[in-house]
Amino acid sequence: MQPDCTCPVCGSSVTEIPVTILPERGMVVANGRFANLTGHEMLILQRLAEVFPRVLSKEAALEWMYQFNPDEEPEIKIIDVYVCKVRKKLAPIGVRIDTLWGKGYALAISSKPQIVSEAA
Incomplete structure (x- = not known):
């Protein structure tokens, strides 16, 4: 459960960030x-955030990651390696990635994450 806090703009109580x-x-x-x-x-x-709450298959993740590097021929197992690394880094901040056997991976959070792009 996320802590309660107050919005600095409007002053209303925010329970889920x-x-x-x-x-x-x-x-x-x-x-x-x-x-x-x-x-x-x-x-x-x-x-994973873009497809939330749907499941991201390993094949779709591999295609997404290497679409701009057609010369590379990565193995499908590399997706498991990256997911494992991300899980270790996200665990301390309370974000989880679930494995849905035979289907792929999904974020285990209550609401769609915000992706904030700083590009102009």
Whole structure:
């Protein structure tokens, strides 16, 4: 459960603050804490956030991550490696990625995360 807080703009009570993803900074903010992710880790998390609450298959994740690098031929197992790394970094801030066996991965959070792009 996320802590209660007050909105600094309107003064109303806010009980649920969505997970916020800052891709350009490689940062995720949740529950008043943050985690830093590498480029590939951020790509996985960003895609999970975009398809939330649906499941992201390993094949779709692999295609998404390497669409701009057609010369690379990564193995499907690399997705498991990146998900494992992201899980370890997100656990301390209270964000979980669930495995749905035979289907893929999904974010286990209560509301759609915000993706904040800083690009102009």
